[in-house]
Amino acid sequence: MRIPILKLRDYLLISVQVELDDKTALQFQEDVLSKIHEEGSRGVVIDLTSVEMIDSFIAKVLGDVVDMSNLMGAKVVLTGIQPPVAITLIDMGIMLEDVPTALDLEQGLDRLQLELEG
Amino acid sequence: MQVQTHVDINSEWGIVAARQAGRKLAREIGFGSVDQARITTAISELARNIYLYANKGQIYIEEVSNANKRGVKITAIDQGPGIKDVRKVMEDGFTTSGGLGAGLPGVRRLMDDFTIDSEVNNGTTISAIKWLR
Ligand SMILES: Nc1ncnc2c1ncn2[C@@H]1O[C@H](COP(=O)(O)OP(=O)(O)OP(=O)(O)O)[C@@H](O)[C@H]1O
Numbered sequence: 077m078r079i080p081i082l083k084l085r086d087y088l089l090i091s092v093q094v095e096l097d098d099k100t101a102l103q104f105q106e107d108v109l110s111k112i113h114e115e116g117s118r119g120v121v122i123d124l125t126s127v128e129m130i131d132s133f134i135a136k137v138l139g140d141v142v143d144m145s146n147l148m149g150a151k152v153v154l155t156g157i158q159p160p161v162a163i164t165l166i167d168m169g170i171m172l173e174d175v176p177t178a179l180d181l182e183q184g185l186d187r188l189q190l191e192l193e194g
Numbered sequence: 195m196q197v198q199t200h201v202d203i204n205s206e207w208g209i210v211a212a213r214q215a216g217r218k219l220a221r222e223i224g225f226g227s228v229d230q231a232r233i234t235t236a237i238s239e240l241a242r243n244i245y246l247y248a249n250k251g252q253i254y255i256e257e258v259s260n261a262n263k264r265g266v267k268i269t270a271i272d273q274g275p276g277i278k279d280v281r282k283v284m285e286d287g288f289t290t291s292g293g294l295g296a297g298l299p300g301v302r303r304l305m306d307d308f309t310i311d312s313e314v315n316n317g318t319t320i321s322a323i324k325w326l327r
């Protein structure tokens with residue numbers, strides 16, 4: 077299973093629509109990084125509206141994607157985290173502290189703009 | 195009749211199958227979306243620990259009830275290496291695999307009742323219950 081990555085000008089847009097098993101999550105991590113490299117992307121929005129569960133492994137993969145992309149010079153914003161997912165993450169003690177987030181894709185793009193200007 | 199189901203964990207697919215089975219039962223029992231997510235996440239953590247540390251084992255998911263409440267019980271059983279220092283693995287951030295070390299302490303907080311039974315070289319049994327409010 078592969079998660080499609082769309083390109084919009086300098087940005088990459090990704091909407092995660094599949095159940096994230098471990099292999100898919102790791103493949104996704106790799107695909108995002110190579111796409112940033114290929115396209116010279118400056119920003120990435122990862123939309124999680126359809127994701128019903130984030131456990132510690134998936135949280136780590138997402139946090140790592142953000143850090144790795146930062147190292148490469150691209151900013152990542154996570155959007156659309158659902159209330160049950162946010163509550164569960166906090167219960168678990170997982171804060172994703174330095175990760176920029178926004179309510180939806182549109183605000184995610186605004187947030188990216190800000191991050192890149194600031 | 196109360197429902198009981200079990201999933202063999204011996205690959206990454208078992209982890210996905212176990213959490214889907216858990217979500218289905220939690221929904222049928224009447225848990226709301228937040229508790230469904232808590233139960234599914236707890237199952238995912240326990241199933242992944244089996245796969246990572248013991249290679250294989252089982253996850254049992256069942257409906258439980260007592261005089262005045264109903265709930266869902268998850269039991270994770272493996273015959274793996276066991277856990278030497280149970281207190282240590284329940285600490286936030288403790289990991290031997292470069293993970294977040296959030297799994298076991300997380301499961302304890304996500305669920306209502308939590309017990310862990312482990313013997314070195316003999317395996318680990320962890321069970322956790324979430325009660326319907
Ligand atoms: N079934 C098991 N058998 C043997 N050891 C286990 C088992 N489950 C957990 N452990 C040990 O307990 C430690 C803590 O587990 P926990 O799930 O809390 O964190 P983790 O798996 O290391 O990381 P995370 O779950 O955050 O990805 C593990 O690193 C491992 O050493």
Ligand SMILES: [Mg+2]
Pocket residue numbers: 239242243293296297298
């Ligand atoms: Mg774990």
